[in-house]
Amino acid sequence: MSDRSRRIPEATVARLPVYLRSLAELIDEKIETVSSEQLAEMAGVNAAKVRKDLSYLGSYGTRGVGYEVEYLSFQMSRELGLTHDSPVVIIGAGNLGQALANYGGFKDRGFPVAALIDADAEKVGEMFHGVPVHHIDELPELARNLKIAIGIIATPAAAAQGVADVLAEAGVRSILNFAPTVITAPEGTSLRKVDLALELQVLSFYQKHRLRDAQADA
């Protein structure tokens, strides 16, 4: 797999950020080398999976030794496109939108919140936690000027599809949807969803059934 014959499996892509976080911890602790076994422990998966996942990135380990933490972290960041910050906009300046704007975790990981967007003219011009609120009509211009690549939808369900259409039209090719509804985006746009209540419903299912293997995901 040392050639560039890569099509990284989706399941692997979803785990890379977890590894990356573990590597960041190791860097903080000034640990220079890590084995697949240790990394597996930190990431909550098994060692074979770690090795297979990392092998998709290339052959960055040393047999008998392990992986060089800094180097692996760099390669992984590069693969994930995290070498530079990507500003995001949050559409919907309601409770959830404001909370997300204030959530430090985005900026910390290279996704500064450049603007909140709302359809309500009353809110336009206000600042929440240092983030200005703009009107949805300004979105196309903002997206261009601020080089926004990612839009986060935090509107009520009914408005979500419309917002997705505007985002796509404005050239925003990555969308994260928090609205509790299914939306579609044109070909060539990546779409992911986070559905808070859905997670609770899934937990409810396992609570009711309490299979011995209820340890779902995570």
Added chain:
Amino acid sequence: MSDRSRRIPEATVARLPVYLRSLAELIDEKIETVSSEQLAEMAGVNAAKVRKDLSYLGSYGTRGVGYEVEYLSFQMSRELGLTHDSPVVIIGAGNLGQALANYGGFKDRGFPVAALIDADAEKVGEMFHGVPVHHIDELPELARNLKIAIGIIATPAAAAQGVADVLAEAGVRSILNFAPTVITAPEGTSLRKVDLALELQVLSFYQKHRLRDAQADA
């Protein structure tokens, strides 16, 4: 599959809430019958998958007609354990915790927020959006008295594992973790995670690679 030989696949369980939401919409519109094709359209999956998923619940459709909306909705709610409300507690009364407490979507779907929990004595006794803040030491008693089945962790990463241990100790068997770190819970406890920044990192990956099939999930 009309017998009760069921072990519902994990992937199916994760889709049931989406179908349920679609059914709720149909009920609002007073539509009495739905085909797998229509439901698939609404849920953003294909019809064969809908039929297979629903078949795990039992044989609730009528050939040549479709599924009776109300009846299917009821059966699905029952299967998911949503026939009664399940109060939840949110641990961590910081930005994220407060925002989650204020997020109406939980109560709407049968998961009222009974309490916020924090380790900071300063915050104890305050109310956020009608939800009282209690000290973490009171958690075991609260869990018993309020029959809390689900705990939502919204603390900083460093505190998350400790909180999970306290929850498990207090008999809370379902945990939803928002802290950006891997935590473990004892056998018999269900654990799911929501990692906001992780989703953005995954989007970043597909943005960089922009495969024709970047339409990831959702």
Added chain:
DNA sequence: ACAGCTTTGTGAACTTGTGCACAAGCGAGG
């Protein structure tokens, strides 16, 4: 009662993901 249309339920093929087990490769120590 039967023909024709519709839609479910499901066997079977196929795709994706996981985990084992081990050969290949590296470093250390004599």
Added chain:
DNA sequence: CCTCGCTTGTGCACAAGTTCACAAAGCTGT
């Protein structure tokens, strides 16, 4: 320079999930 111990990288078998395609079954109209 050779041997020994350790860890990676990966082939392979298995498990989980998806999709196809079609028989079975119900409804409608004649």
